[in-house]
Amino acid sequence: xxxxxxxxxxxxxxxxxxxxxxxxxxxxxxxxxxxxxxxxxxxxxxxxxxxxxxxxxxxxxxxxxxxxxxxxxxxxxxxxxxxxxxxxxxxxxxxxxxxxxxxxxxxxxxxxxxxxxxxxxxxxxxxxxxxxxxxxxxxxxxxxxxxxxxxxxxxxxxxxxxxxxxxxxxxxxxxxxxxxxxxxxxxxxxxxxxxxxxxxxxxxxxxxxxxxxxxxxxxxxxxxxxxxxxxxxxxxxxxxxxxxxxxx
Numbered sequence: 001x002x003x004x005x006x007x008x009x010x011x012x013x014x015x016x017x018x019x020x021x022x023x024x025x026x027x028x029x030x031x032x033x034x035x036x037x038x039x040x041x042x043x044x045x046x047x048x049x050x051x052x053x054x055x056x057x058x059x060x061x062x063x064x065x066x067x068x069x070x071x072x073x074x075x076x077x078x079x080x081x082x083x084x085x086x087x088x089x090x091x092x093x094x095x096x097x098x099x100x101x102x103x104x105x106x107x108x109x110x111x112x113x114x115x116x117x118x119x120x121x122x123x124x125x126x127x128x129x130x131x132x133x134x135x136x137x138x139x140x141x142x143x144x145x146x147x148x149x150x151x152x153x154x155x156x157x158x159x160x161x162x163x164x165x166x167x168x169x170x171x172x173x174x175x176x177x178x179x180x181x182x183x184x185x186x187x188x189x190x191x192x193x194x195x196x197x198x199x200x201x202x203x204x205x206x207x208x209x210x211x212x213x214x215x216x217x218x219x220x221x222x223x224x225x226x227x228x229x230x231x232x233x234x235x236x237x238x239x240x241x242x243x244x245x246x247x248x
Contacts, residue, residue: 042200043193043245045184049175051168052236055158058138062145063103063127063152071106074124081149082126088144089130092137103127127152133161135232142228158232168237169205176241177201184245196246205239 064081068074089099104126111120132141138156145153160168188195 041247043184043188043195043247044242045180045187045245046240046242047176047179047181047183048238048240049172049177049179050236050238051171051175052234053160053164053168054135055160055232055235056133056135056164057159057161058132058135058141058232059157059159060130060132060138060141060145061102061127061154061156062130062150063125063154064149065123065125065152067109067121067123069121071122071124074122075106078124078126082128084148085128085145085150088148089141092140092144093134094130094132094137094141098131098133100129101126102129125152138230138232139228142230146228156230158235160235160237165237169239172205172237172239173203173241176203176239177243180241180243184243188245194248196248198243199246200244202242202244203239204241205237 062085064078064085066074066077066081068077086099090096106122106124108119109121109123110117112118130141132138135158142153142156159165184195187193
Protein backbone atom coordinates (compact mmCIF):
# COMPACT_ATOMS: atom_id res chain seq x y z
CA UNK A 1 0.00 0.00 0.00
CA UNK A 2 2.85 2.30 0.86
CA UNK A 3 4.51 1.54 -2.53
CA UNK A 4 1.29 2.40 -4.39
CA UNK A 5 0.92 5.65 -2.50
CA UNK A 6 4.55 6.48 -3.29
CA UNK A 7 4.01 5.87 -7.03
CA UNK A 8 0.93 8.08 -7.07
CA UNK A 9 2.84 10.79 -5.25
CA UNK A 10 5.69 10.57 -7.78
CA UNK A 11 3.27 10.92 -10.72
CA UNK A 12 1.60 13.92 -9.09
CA UNK A 13 4.97 15.55 -8.43
CA UNK A 14 6.02 14.95 -12.10
CA UNK A 15 2.93 16.64 -13.52
CA UNK A 16 3.18 19.50 -11.03
CA UNK A 17 6.81 20.01 -12.08
CA UNK A 18 5.87 19.83 -15.77
CA UNK A 19 3.11 22.40 -15.21
CA UNK A 20 5.50 24.77 -13.45
CA UNK A 21 8.14 24.32 -16.23
CA UNK A 22 5.72 25.12 -19.03
CA UNK A 23 4.55 28.23 -17.20
CA UNK A 24 8.08 29.48 -16.74
CA UNK A 25 9.82 28.30 -19.98
CA UNK A 26 6.93 28.06 -22.45
CA UNK A 27 5.71 25.02 -24.37
CA UNK A 28 8.06 22.12 -24.98
CA UNK A 29 9.26 22.26 -28.62
CA UNK A 30 8.79 19.29 -30.92
CA UNK A 31 10.85 19.01 -34.15
CA UNK A 32 9.77 17.20 -37.30
CA UNK A 33 12.15 16.77 -40.25
CA UNK A 34 10.47 16.82 -43.67
CA UNK A 35 12.20 15.25 -46.65
CA UNK A 36 11.23 16.48 -50.12
CA UNK A 37 12.22 14.91 -53.38
CA UNK A 38 12.45 16.93 -56.61
CA UNK A 39 12.43 15.84 -60.19
CA UNK A 40 12.64 17.61 -63.54
CA UNK A 41 9.30 19.24 -64.34
CA UNK A 42 10.09 20.36 -67.87
CA UNK A 43 11.28 18.91 -71.16
CA UNK A 44 13.34 20.63 -73.89
CA UNK A 45 13.78 20.11 -77.62
CA UNK A 46 15.63 22.18 -80.20
CA UNK A 47 15.15 22.89 -83.89
CA UNK A 48 16.88 24.83 -86.68
CA UNK A 49 15.36 26.59 -89.66
CA UNK A 50 16.91 28.16 -92.77
CA UNK A 51 15.60 30.53 -95.41
CA UNK A 52 17.57 31.63 -98.48
CA UNK A 53 17.25 34.35 -101.09
CA UNK A 54 19.37 36.39 -103.45
CA UNK A 55 20.93 39.31 -101.53
CA UNK A 56 20.21 42.84 -102.66
CA UNK A 57 22.97 44.75 -100.83
CA UNK A 58 26.75 44.50 -101.23
CA UNK A 59 29.44 45.88 -98.93
CA UNK A 60 33.03 46.45 -100.04
CA UNK A 61 36.00 47.30 -97.82
CA UNK A 62 38.93 48.88 -99.65
CA UNK A 63 41.82 51.24 -99.15
CA UNK A 64 44.81 53.04 -100.60
CA UNK A 65 48.29 52.93 -99.08
CA UNK A 66 51.35 54.85 -100.31
CA UNK A 67 55.00 55.16 -99.27
CA UNK A 68 57.04 58.29 -99.82
CA UNK A 69 60.02 60.20 -98.47
CA UNK A 70 57.74 62.84 -96.93
CA UNK A 71 54.37 62.73 -95.22
CA UNK A 72 52.88 65.37 -97.49
CA UNK A 73 53.86 63.54 -100.66
CA UNK A 74 52.40 60.25 -99.40
CA UNK A 75 49.21 62.05 -98.35
CA UNK A 76 48.89 63.73 -101.75
CA UNK A 77 49.20 60.38 -103.53
CA UNK A 78 46.58 58.78 -101.30
CA UNK A 79 44.22 61.74 -101.63
CA UNK A 80 44.54 61.72 -105.42
CA UNK A 81 43.66 58.03 -105.68
CA UNK A 82 40.83 58.25 -103.14
CA UNK A 83 39.27 61.24 -104.91
CA UNK A 84 39.36 59.40 -108.24
CA UNK A 85 37.75 56.33 -106.68
CA UNK A 86 35.01 58.34 -104.96
CA UNK A 87 34.19 60.18 -108.18
CA UNK A 88 33.87 56.89 -110.05
CA UNK A 89 31.63 55.44 -107.32
CA UNK A 90 29.38 58.49 -107.36
CA UNK A 91 29.15 58.18 -111.15
CA UNK A 92 27.58 54.76 -110.44
CA UNK A 93 24.87 56.55 -108.40
CA UNK A 94 26.33 55.37 -105.08
CA UNK A 95 25.32 57.97 -102.53
CA UNK A 96 27.83 59.78 -100.34
CA UNK A 97 26.04 58.62 -97.16
CA UNK A 98 26.88 55.03 -98.12
CA UNK A 99 30.63 55.75 -98.26
CA UNK A 100 32.48 55.88 -94.94
CA UNK A 101 36.16 56.28 -94.01
CA UNK A 102 37.04 53.67 -91.39
CA UNK A 103 40.76 54.37 -90.94
CA UNK A 104 43.37 57.01 -91.75
CA UNK A 105 46.90 56.38 -90.55
CA UNK A 106 50.37 57.90 -90.95
CA UNK A 107 53.48 56.21 -89.64
CA UNK A 108 57.24 56.42 -90.28
CA UNK A 109 59.40 53.73 -91.86
CA UNK A 110 62.90 53.07 -90.49
CA UNK A 111 66.27 51.85 -91.67
CA UNK A 112 68.14 50.02 -88.94
CA UNK A 113 71.90 49.66 -88.50
CA UNK A 114 74.16 48.60 -85.65
CA UNK A 115 74.18 51.98 -83.92
CA UNK A 116 70.85 53.64 -84.60
CA UNK A 117 67.59 53.71 -86.52
CA UNK A 118 66.90 56.31 -89.16
CA UNK A 119 63.60 57.37 -90.73
CA UNK A 120 63.59 56.36 -94.39
CA UNK A 121 60.11 57.57 -95.30
CA UNK A 122 56.45 57.50 -94.40
CA UNK A 123 53.41 55.34 -95.10
CA UNK A 124 49.93 56.83 -95.36
CA UNK A 125 46.86 54.59 -95.49
CA UNK A 126 43.16 55.35 -95.84
CA UNK A 127 40.47 52.65 -95.59
CA UNK A 128 36.87 53.02 -96.72
CA UNK A 129 33.67 50.97 -96.52
CA UNK A 130 31.08 51.38 -99.26
CA UNK A 131 27.55 49.99 -99.31
CA UNK A 132 26.04 49.28 -102.72
CA UNK A 133 22.26 49.10 -102.74
CA UNK A 134 21.99 48.14 -106.40
CA UNK A 135 23.50 44.69 -106.58
CA UNK A 136 24.01 44.82 -110.35
CA UNK A 137 26.63 47.55 -109.87
CA UNK A 138 28.99 45.51 -107.69
CA UNK A 139 31.30 44.48 -110.53
CA UNK A 140 31.57 48.04 -111.86
CA UNK A 141 32.26 49.33 -108.35
CA UNK A 142 35.13 46.88 -107.86
CA UNK A 143 36.59 47.87 -111.23
CA UNK A 144 36.27 51.56 -110.31
CA UNK A 145 38.21 50.94 -107.10
CA UNK A 146 41.04 48.87 -108.56
CA UNK A 147 41.56 50.88 -111.76
CA UNK A 148 41.77 54.16 -109.83
CA UNK A 149 44.50 53.10 -107.40
CA UNK A 150 42.74 51.04 -104.76
CA UNK A 151 45.49 48.63 -103.69
CA UNK A 152 43.89 47.30 -100.49
CA UNK A 153 40.70 45.43 -101.28
CA UNK A 154 39.39 43.45 -98.34
CA UNK A 155 36.17 41.48 -98.26
CA UNK A 156 33.07 41.80 -100.38
CA UNK A 157 30.01 40.71 -98.44
CA UNK A 158 26.33 40.47 -99.30
CA UNK A 159 23.28 41.20 -97.20
CA UNK A 160 19.53 41.82 -97.32
CA UNK A 161 17.54 44.98 -96.81
CA UNK A 162 15.39 45.16 -93.69
CA UNK A 163 12.15 43.99 -95.32
CA UNK A 164 13.66 40.93 -97.02
CA UNK A 165 15.62 40.06 -93.88
CA UNK A 166 12.46 40.23 -91.75
CA UNK A 167 10.59 37.88 -94.10
CA UNK A 168 13.48 35.40 -94.18
CA UNK A 169 13.80 35.47 -90.40
CA UNK A 170 10.06 34.79 -90.01
CA UNK A 171 10.30 31.87 -92.43
CA UNK A 172 13.38 30.40 -90.73
CA UNK A 173 11.83 30.89 -87.29
CA UNK A 174 8.63 29.04 -88.23
CA UNK A 175 10.65 26.16 -89.66
CA UNK A 176 12.79 25.99 -86.50
CA UNK A 177 9.76 25.94 -84.19
CA UNK A 178 8.04 23.26 -86.28
CA UNK A 179 11.16 21.09 -86.19
CA UNK A 180 11.45 21.53 -82.41
CA UNK A 181 7.76 20.62 -81.93
CA UNK A 182 8.10 17.48 -84.02
CA UNK A 183 11.26 16.43 -82.21
CA UNK A 184 9.70 17.06 -78.79
CA UNK A 185 6.63 14.97 -79.62
CA UNK A 186 8.72 12.16 -81.09
CA UNK A 187 11.01 12.01 -78.05
CA UNK A 188 8.07 12.22 -75.66
CA UNK A 189 6.29 9.35 -77.39
CA UNK A 190 9.44 7.23 -77.35
CA UNK A 191 10.10 7.85 -73.65
CA UNK A 192 6.52 7.72 -72.39
CA UNK A 193 6.36 11.37 -71.38
CA UNK A 194 3.18 13.42 -71.68
CA UNK A 195 3.92 16.97 -72.74
CA UNK A 196 2.07 19.97 -71.37
CA UNK A 197 2.12 23.54 -72.64
CA UNK A 198 5.23 25.41 -73.84
CA UNK A 199 6.60 27.45 -70.94
CA UNK A 200 9.68 29.03 -72.53
CA UNK A 201 11.23 29.70 -75.96
CA UNK A 202 14.90 30.53 -76.57
CA UNK A 203 16.19 31.75 -79.93
CA UNK A 204 19.68 31.95 -81.42
CA UNK A 205 20.28 33.41 -84.88
CA UNK A 206 23.36 33.47 -87.09
CA UNK A 207 22.78 36.17 -89.67
CA UNK A 208 26.27 37.41 -90.43
CA UNK A 209 26.94 38.27 -94.09
CA UNK A 210 29.12 35.71 -95.87
CA UNK A 211 32.28 37.19 -97.45
CA UNK A 212 32.72 36.57 -101.17
CA UNK A 213 36.14 36.87 -102.81
CA UNK A 214 37.07 37.27 -106.44
CA UNK A 215 40.31 36.15 -108.12
CA UNK A 216 40.55 39.48 -109.88
CA UNK A 217 40.53 41.40 -106.60
CA UNK A 218 43.34 41.23 -104.09
CA UNK A 219 46.08 42.97 -102.21
CA UNK A 220 48.85 44.77 -104.00
CA UNK A 221 46.85 46.61 -106.64
CA UNK A 222 47.58 44.27 -109.55
CA UNK A 223 46.03 45.48 -112.82
CA UNK A 224 42.61 44.09 -113.70
CA UNK A 225 42.93 42.47 -117.11
CA UNK A 226 39.21 41.92 -117.61
CA UNK A 227 35.98 43.15 -116.12
CA UNK A 228 35.32 41.82 -112.65
CA UNK A 229 32.71 39.09 -112.42
CA UNK A 230 31.24 38.58 -108.95
CA UNK A 231 28.01 36.62 -108.56
CA UNK A 232 26.23 36.96 -105.20
CA UNK A 233 24.24 33.74 -105.57
CA UNK A 234 22.04 33.14 -102.52
CA UNK A 235 22.58 33.75 -98.84
CA UNK A 236 20.76 32.01 -96.01
CA UNK A 237 19.37 33.17 -92.70
CA UNK A 238 19.60 30.50 -89.99
CA UNK A 239 17.70 30.51 -86.70
CA UNK A 240 17.75 27.93 -83.90
CA UNK A 241 15.19 27.65 -81.10
CA UNK A 242 14.83 25.66 -77.88
CA UNK A 243 11.30 24.90 -76.68
CA UNK A 244 10.67 24.08 -73.02
CA UNK A 245 7.53 22.06 -72.20
CA UNK A 246 5.76 21.26 -68.97
CA UNK A 247 5.63 17.56 -68.15
CA UNK A 248 2.18 16.34 -67.10
